[in-house]
Amino acid sequence: MPRALGPQRPATPAVRLPHHVLVVVLIALGAVLLHVSGAWAQPGAPRQPVEVRAGGQEAVLLADHIQQLGGPTDLLIATGNVEITQGTSRLLADRVELSRDTGEAVAQGKVVFYDGQDRLIADRIDYNLKTGTGVVYNGSAFAAPYYHLSGEQMTRIGPSTYRVQRGVFTTCEGDDPDWSIRINRAIADLEDIVYGRDASFWVKKFPLLPWVPFFAVALRRERQSGFLFPTYGSSSRKGLFARIPYYWAISDSQDATIGLDFFTRRGLGVDAEYRYILSRDTRGAASGFFINEAIREDRDRERLDIPENRGFFSLKHDWQIDPTLSFKVDSTVTSDDLVFREYGDRLQDRGRDRAETNVFISKRWQSWGLVGNVLWYQDLTTPVAVELQRVPEVILRGPRQPIPGLPFLLYDTQASFTNFIRDVGSDGRRVDLHERVYLPIPVMGVFTITPFAGGRLTYYNKRVVDLRNQEGVTVEDTVHDDRVRRQIEFGFEAETRASRVFVLDGSRGVGALQHVVEPRLMMTQIRGFDQKDVPQWDPGPRGATSGVDPGYYGRNGVDRQGKANEITYSLTNRLNAKTVAGPDQQPVRWEMARLILSQTYNILRASDEPFKDLYGDLIVQPNETFQLRANAAYNMYGLGFRQANVDLRAAYRDTSVLVGSRYNDIAGANYVTAELNHRLTRDVDVHMATSWDVKAGVHVEHRIGVDWRFQCFSISAEYVDRYRNENEFRFTIGLLGLGQVGTRVGTGQ
Numbered sequence: 205m206p207r208a209l210g211p212q213r214p215a216t217p218a219v220r221l222p223h224h225v226l227v228v229v230l231i232a233l234g235a236v237l238l239h240v241s242g243a244w245a246q247p248g249a250p251r252q253p254v255e256v257r258a259g260g261q262e263a264v265l266l267a268d269h270i271q272q273l274g275g276p277t278d279l280l281i282a283t284g285n286v287e288i289t290q291g292t293s294r295l296l297a298d299r300v301e302l303s304r305d306t307g308e309a310v311a312q313g314k315v316v317f318y319d320g321q322d323r324l325i326a327d328r329i330d331y332n333l334k335t336g337t338g339v340v341y342n343g344s345a346f347a348a349p350y351y352h353l354s355g356e357q358m359t360r361i362g363p364s365t366y367r368v369q370r371g372v373f374t375t376c377e378g379d380d381p382d383w384s385i386r387i388n389r390a391i392a393d394l395e396d397i398v399y400g401r402d403a404s405f406w407v408k409k410f411p412l413l414p415w416v417p418f419f420a421v422a423l424r425r426e427r428q429s430g431f432l433f434p435t436y437g438s439s440s441r442k443g444l445f446a447r448i449p450y451y452w453a454i455s456d457s458q459d460a461t462i463g464l465d466f467f468t469r470r471g472l473g474v475d476a477e478y479r480y481i482l483s484r485d486t487r488g489a490a491s492g493f494f495i496n497e498a499i500r501e502d503r504d505r506e507r508l509d510i511p512e513n514r515g516f517f518s519l520k521h522d523w524q525i526d527p528t529l530s531f532k533v534d535s536t537v538t539s540d541d542l543v544f545r546e547y548g549d550r551l552q553d554r555g556r557d558r559a560e561t562n563v564f565i566s567k568r569w570q571s572w573g574l575v576g577n578v579l580w581y582q583d584l585t586t587p588v589a590v591e592l593q594r595v596p597e598v599i600l601r602g603p604r605q606p607i608p609g610l611p612f613l614l615y616d617t618q619a620s621f622t623n624f625i626r627d628v629g630s631d632g633r634r635v636d637l638h639e640r641v642y643l644p645i646p647v648m649g650v651f652t653i654t655p656f657a658g659g660r661l662t663y664y665n666k667r668v669v670d671l672r673n674q675e676g677v678t679v680e681d682t683v684h685d686d687r688v689r690r691q692i693e694f695g696f697e698a699e700t701r702a703s704r705v706f707v708l709d710g711s712r713g714v715g716a717l718q719h720v721v722e723p724r725l726m727m728t729q730i731r732g733f734d735q736k737d738v739p740q741w742d743p744g745p746r747g748a749t750s751g752v753d754p755g756y757y758g759r760n761g762v763d764r765q766g767k768a769n770e771i772t773y774s775l776t777n778r779l780n781a782k783t784v785a786g787p788d789q790q791p792v793r794w795e796m797a798r799l800i801l802s803q804t805y806n807i808l809r810a811s812d813e814p815f816k817d818l819y820g821d822l823i824v825q826p827n828e829t830f831q832l833r834a835n836a837a838y839n840m841y842g843l844g845f846r847q848a849n850v851d852l853r854a855a856y857r858d859t860s861v862l863v864g865s866r867y868n869d870i871a872g873a874n875y876v877t878a879e880l881n882h883r884l885t886r887d888v889d890v891h892m893a894t895s896w897d898v899k900a901g902v903h904v905e906h907r908i909g910v911d912w913r914f915q916c917f918s919i920s921a922e923y924v925d926r927y928r929n930e931n932e933f934r935f936t937i938g939l940l941g942l943g944q945v946g947t948r949v950g951t952g953q
Contacts, residue, residue, distance in 0.1 A: 256280065258307040258333045263290040265302070279303055286311070290333055292363075294318040297329075307334030319364050322347045322394045326358075337361060347394040350375045350916070350941055351423050355390075364394040373398055373421070375941040376916035383407050383917055383939060387419060397422050397430060421942050422451070429453045432461075433942055437934035441546075443469030457481045471497045473515075488521035488533075493547060514539045514547075516559070528568045535561035541584040551877070551895055551905050557585050573601045588675045589627035592741060597622040604642065614642040620762075622741070629679035630739045632666035636762050640693075651700035660691040660732075662762065668737045682739060691732035691765070699724040712827075715784040715791065722776040730768040738763050767808070774802035781826075798823045815840045829855045846870060858883035874899040887913045902927055916940040 254265045268284025280302045288295040288302070288309065298313030309331045311317075317324040317331070317340070326343035337360050344354040345366070355371035368391070374384040383406065390400025403419035405412050422430030435447040449463040458480045465473040473495030481487045494515035497505075504510060521533040536559040538544065548554040560581040567574045579594040602617035618638045624631040640658030647653060667685035671678055703720040742761035777799045785791040804816040817837040824832040836848040848867040854860070862879040879893040889911040895904040909922030918938040925931045 256302070256304065258302055258304045258309070261290065261307060261333050263288050263333055267300075278305070288333075292318075292320045293336075295329065295331060302333075307332050309333060319345075319360070319394070322364055324358070331360070336363070340366070345392070345394060347423055351394070352376070352381075353392055353394075353398065358392075366392045366394075368392050368400070371400070374916070375939065380408065381916070382914060385419060385421075390419075394423065422453075423941070430942075433937050433939055435934065435936050437932060439467070439469075439930070439932040441469065441930050442467040442932075447475075465493075465495065467495075469500065471495055471499050485524035486522070488519070490517070490519045492517040495547070508542065510542065511540055514543045516543055516547075530564075530566050532564045532566075533562070535563075537561065538582060538584070541582070541587065544584065551893075554905075558583050571602060571605050573603075575599045575601075586677060588677045590629050590674075590677055590679060591626065592629070592631065593625040594622055595625055607641070612643065614644065616640050616642075624741050628674055628677075630666055630668065630682040630741075632664065632682065632739065632741075634665075634739075634741065634762070635663040637661045642697075651698060654697040654699075655694075656696065657694040658692075660689075660693065660765070662689040662691075662738075663687070664689070664739060666739050668739055680739060687734055689732060689734050689738060691730055691735070693728060693730045693768075695726065695728040697724070697726045710784040713783050714781055716782045717796070718778075718780040718782075720776075720778040720780065722778070723774070724776070725771065725773045727771045728768060729770075730765065732767065735766045740764065769807040770804050771807065772802065772804045774800060776800045794825070795823070796826055813841050817846055843869070872899065875904070897927075 254270060256263055256265050265280070265282060266285070266287040267282035268286075269282070271281045271283075273279045273281065282300045282302065283298065286295075286297045286300045288300065294317070295309065295311055296314075296316040296318075297311035298315075300309055300311045302309045311329045311331065312327070315326045315329045317326070317329055322345060324340055324343050324345045326340045328341045329338060329343070330341075331338035340355075340358040340360070342356060343358050344352065345358070346352055352374050353366075353368065353371060355366075355368040357369045358371070359367040361367055367389075368387065369389060371387045371390050371392070372384050373387065373390075374381040376382045376384070386404050386406060387398075387400040388402035390398060390403075392398045397420060399418075399420035401418050403416045404414050405416065420430050429452050430450070432449040432451055434449070436445075438444050445465065445467045447463045447465050449461055452460045452462065454460060458478070460476060460478040463475045465475060467473070473493065475491075475493040477489065477491040479489045492515060494513070497510075497512050497514060500512075516536065516538040519533055519535045521531075523531040525531060538559045544556045544559075545554050548556070558581050560579065563578040565576045575598070577594065577597045577599070579597065581591055581593070583591050598621045600617065600619045602615075604614050604616045607613045607615050616639075618636075620634075620636045622634050622636075624633070638658070638660045640656050642654050642656045644652055644654045663686070665684060665686050666682040667687060668680045668682050670681040672681055673679075699722065701720065701722050703718055706717045706719070708714050708716060740763050742763045777797075778795060779797040781794055781796040783792040798821075800821040801818065802820075803818045806814045806816065808814075817839050820834075820836050820838070822832070822834045824830075831853045832851070834848070834850045837846045838844065839846050845867065846869045848865070850863075850865045852861070852863045859880070859882045861881075862877075864877045866873060866875045866877075868874075874897065875895060876898055877893070877895040879891070881889065881891045883889050891907075891909050891911075893905070893907040895906075896902070897904050903925075904927050906925040907922065909920065912919045917940060920934075920936040920938070922934045923931070924934075
């Protein structure tokens with residue numbers, strides 16, 4: 205074949221790349237293609253939220269990598285810092301497989317599920333975005349502020365509600381809690397309550413209560429119903445005892461605590477306390493205790509005629525109907541005279557001498573006041589029915605005020621109607637009217653003298669004819685006789701006031717002291733008719749005037765008022781203090797000390813011990829940490845102190861002390877009490893109390909206890925040693941979030 209004519213281009217040889225260079229090029233190309241085609245959320249780059257519709261419900265998905273398999277309704281696989289948000293629920297995990305068709309999501313690897321305000325941590329969570337249900341495997345839930353619940357399997361059946369299998373509940377921190385409650389099966393509403401069956405109570409690794417058939421506990425972000433932890437103890441007279449309390453949150457304004465009480469030597473009992481706040485002006489509380497002493501065996505029952513069914517009940521109700529009208533009830537009733545002495549805890553309950561029911565309705569006007577009262581009481585010191593009931597009593601008071609049209613004259617009025625009822629002794633009806641008119645006369649601006657005159661009319665429908673002894677109690681025999689005791693009285697009052705101010709340097713915060721002296725003298729003469737054979741229904745300080753203003757009856761009472769010619773004098777010393785005030789501040793003023801001395805001189809008995817007892821009243825409170833109150837009556841004719849009471853309160857840093865004494869020569873009482881509270885460490889408190897009957901030379905009660913607080917629980921132990929070989933030991937446990945044993949939960953707690 206002939207060649208072509210002209211110049212010829214040399215042939216290009218074939219280029220051959222080395223094999224390793226070709227591999228590098230392919231890898232780089234694949235990375236570029238991957239970046240362009242689907243890896244839209246690289247680590248370190250801002251993640252864009254992806255809205256997904258799974259099972260018909262919308263959710264927002266965030267992840268480092270998202271891969272779609274199949275069509276748009278098929279599976280999404282998200283890996284790396286996965287976060288799915290739907291409403292108030294949020295799911296975090298390392299890897300999530302999500303079916304857009306069914307809404308099923310399977311989360312694995314460091315799974316955290318936020319169910320509203322609650323947090324769950326698990327190895328794996330199967331969650332359905334469509335139904336809001338799911339299963340938590342080996343999960344642990346935390347509900348604010350300190351509740352922890354874990355379980356092998358927790359099935360979500362509603363918002364914040366789970367069905368738990370083989371769960372553990374505690375309020376302690378850490379993997380090895382100080383206490384826990386293990387439940388075989390339970391329902392947990394993390395906003396309300398956890399309850400289940402086949403439970404056990406564990407302290408560390410030890411099952412303190414191996415089996416409890418039923419368990420319930422309120423998660424008390426607000427007041428919730430539920431069982432509180434039991435109280436255990438022993439008594440030398442009642443045997444071993446236990447109390448199982450239940451708290452019932454009835455409504456926002458009502459709650460109750462009900463306890464089941466068991467005593468191995470007495471029987472089964474129940475106690476309850478109900479509290480209510482119906483409005484800002486209406487509130488009250490009712491409490492009671494009942495026990496059936498079917499298994500009691502001792503000699504006291506037959507000797508003292510103690511009933512088998514025993515108890516007591518108390519009611520307090522306060523209703524401010526309007527600013528001037530109020531209604532109050534303060535009632536306590538008992539089954540027998542000894543039930544408080546045997547079942548009361550504190551000394552003031554065990555030492556009660558009466559159980560009273562008082563019902564008041566009071567109305568105030570600008571210058572007048574009206575009080576209606578029903579008093580019914582039970583004397584717990586004697587089996588004889590000598591109680592003098594007032595059913596009803598109506599008292600009208602008009603304090604000292606100007607006479608209309610005569611402003612230079614003042615008057616006051618005190619009137620009452622009382623219907624007395626009694627089984628043993630005298631009873632009847634009494635109407636009393638007491639009026640006085642006053643004429644204040646200032647004398648040179650130094651003192652004021654006030655002459656007064658008045659009268660008293662007292663109607664009785666009974667007359668005393670004899671005294672007799674009824675089972676060791678002196679009672680009156682009366683006959684029906686309508687009669688009016690008529691009295692006139694006159695006299696004068698003289699009083700003045702002097703004061704001086706001492707300016708201090710501000711040491712210890714006191715800027716100034718004011719010393720006030722107030723002497724006062726009163727002379728009274730009383731003359732009358734039909735003043736003999738008057739029933740002594742209000743004999744004076746020892747009479748049954750409970751529930752009524754003692755100022756109405758006076759020191760001698762209505763019935764003891766008779767012929768009189770007396771001079772009563774008193775001297776009052778006050779020391780008022782004022783703090784140092786800084787810029788734009790008001791100083792604090794208070795009464796630092798007060799001493800009142802008073803006595804009466806009986807002119808009619810000028811030749812035969814005319815001076816009555818000298819009375820004294822002392823208050824000292826120099827600061828918030830110290831307070832002293834004392835009062836006494838001293839006889840001038842060799843009998844010495846007839847009565848004396850002292851109360852001393854002191855507090856310094858972590859220690860507080862209370863010392864008190866009661867002495868009454870007429871009643872034959874002489875007691876001394878002391879109480880000490882001290883914070884030993886930040887977590888340990890100790891308290892001690894003692895009471896002695898000085899006259900009998902025996903102790904009434906010794907009490908010592910300790911409160912020890914831990915991170916998630918507290919322990920309280922108390923030992924009480926009472927007179928006549930009665931002693932008691934009480935052991936209580938308080939679990940954080942489950943209520944404090946031995947204390948009753950009040951409204952709002």
